[in-house]
Amino acid sequence: MRKSASPPAPDAAAADAAYAAFDHLATLVAVVSPEGRCIFANASFEDVLGLSRRSVQRGALFDWFVDAGTLKETVAAVARNEFSTSRMETLLRRPGPGGGDALPVHAIVTQMDGTPHVLLELVEIEQQTRQDREERALEQAKANKELIRNLAHEIKNPLGGIRGAAQLLEMEVESRALTEYTQVIINEADRLQALVDRLLAPHRKPHVVSDVNIHEVCERVRSLIMAEFPKGLKVARDYDVSIPDFRGDREQLIQAVLNIAHNAAQALQPSIAAGDALITLRTRIARQVTLGKQRYRLALELHIQDNGPGVPESIREHIFYPLVSGRDGGSGLGLTLAQTFVQQHQGTIECESEPGRTLFKILIPLP
Structure with missing residues (x-):
């Protein structure tokens, strides 16, 4: 008796075309058979796993999870129409040495009309946390801008009066010792005036918009840092050209x-003296990035990393606030201005810090 032929494998190109709209989602989406075979995986899924769509589709999707027992049962139950959707938290295993690291995700399993397959959507728990953090940072930045502008204007008016009065007083006094005192007043008033101008500058300076090559920016910063710290500091480059x-x-x-690199160099002073200070400028392309509730297909990812002592824990959550500094004599404006300039490019800055490694990551959308 002749055995019946096994059903043909689904056309991968046809599946890609049918589910192409899922590539526009920032979340990880896969179309899965009741047995766990991956019919389709979107671009975000590829990006997080670091594998091509074909590699993901070759095996069972459950193989990519640390403990897939509950997920298997849920996919089968949804496919049998026991319920239309279900949610759970699980761990997605990413390829890497020693089995790779696990990514905590929130999984949503949903029925699909007209097909026995089910839709699996994964939301990175860290991504949700990052989006909440970005929203808080944007709100804080707006509040900071308003506070800074009001404070600067309140300081500016009496400051001009103090300086003018000191100049008039200097014209009247004949004692050289008293003239030195009036010069102190004038010089300090000028210093505060410069500080106020720095506070107001990012809010009133117009954009000079042109084509920007990020590596030209990095090279300019590198040359400035190396000129100021010619010995004991290495500024390494790791560019995606x-x-x-x-x-x-x-x-x-x-x-x-x-501003970020200079802060790093200042924090590295003991290591510079020892001759083992290192700052690394690294550029990469990030895919399917959500910034300020808007999704971008591509984004620039610029890392400024140092091997210094790390950001003090007492100010780690507030380093982008104005007038917060971990260094004696610091103005506390460098990171505030850096954040303002990056946000004006629809981007964001994130910081990770521990002793021996501090990483500032700038994300800016690309065309």
């Missing part, structure tokens, strides 16, 4: 990166 130019304000971005 395929990153395209984008529209932006080159000078603002140089200032933003320079």
Whole structure:
């Protein structure tokens, strides 16, 4: 008796075309058979696993989870129409040495009309946390801007009066010793005036928009840092030269990166004296990035990393606030201005810090 032929494998190209709309989602989406075979995986799924769609589709999707027992039962139950949707938290295993690291995700399993397959959507728990953090940072930045502008204007008016009165007083006094005192008043008034101008500058300076090459920005910052710290500090480069130019304000971005790199160099003073200080400038392309509730297909990811002592834990959550500094004599404006300039490019700055490693990550959308 002749055995019946096994059903043909689904056309991968046809599946890609049918589910192409899922590639526009920032969350991880896969179409799965009741047995766990991956019919389709979207671009975000590829990006997080670091594998091509074909590699993901070759095996059972459950193989990519640390403990897939509950997920298997849920997918089968939804496929049998026992319920239309179900949610759970699980761990997605990513390829890497020693079995890779596990990514905590929130899984949503949903029925699909007209097909026995089910839709599996994974939301990175860290991504949700990051989005909440970005929203808080944007709200805080708006509050900071308003506070800074009001404070600066309140300081500016009496400051001009103090300086003018000191100048008039200097014209009247004949004693050289008293003239030195009036000069102290004038010089300190000028110093505060410069500080106020720095506070107001990012809010009133117009954009000089042009094509920006991020590696030209990095090289300019590197040359400035190396000129100031010629011995004991190495500034390493790890560039992805395929990153395209984008529209932006080159000078603002140089200032933003320079502020972060200069802070790193200041924190590395003991290591510079010992000759083992290191700052690394690294560029990469990030895919399917959500910034400020808007999704971008591509984004620039710029890392400024140092091997210093780390950001003090007491100020770690507030380092982007104005006038917060972990260094004696610091103005506490460098990171505030850097954040402002990056946000004006629809981007964001994140910080990770521990003793021996501090990483500032700048994300800016690409065309």
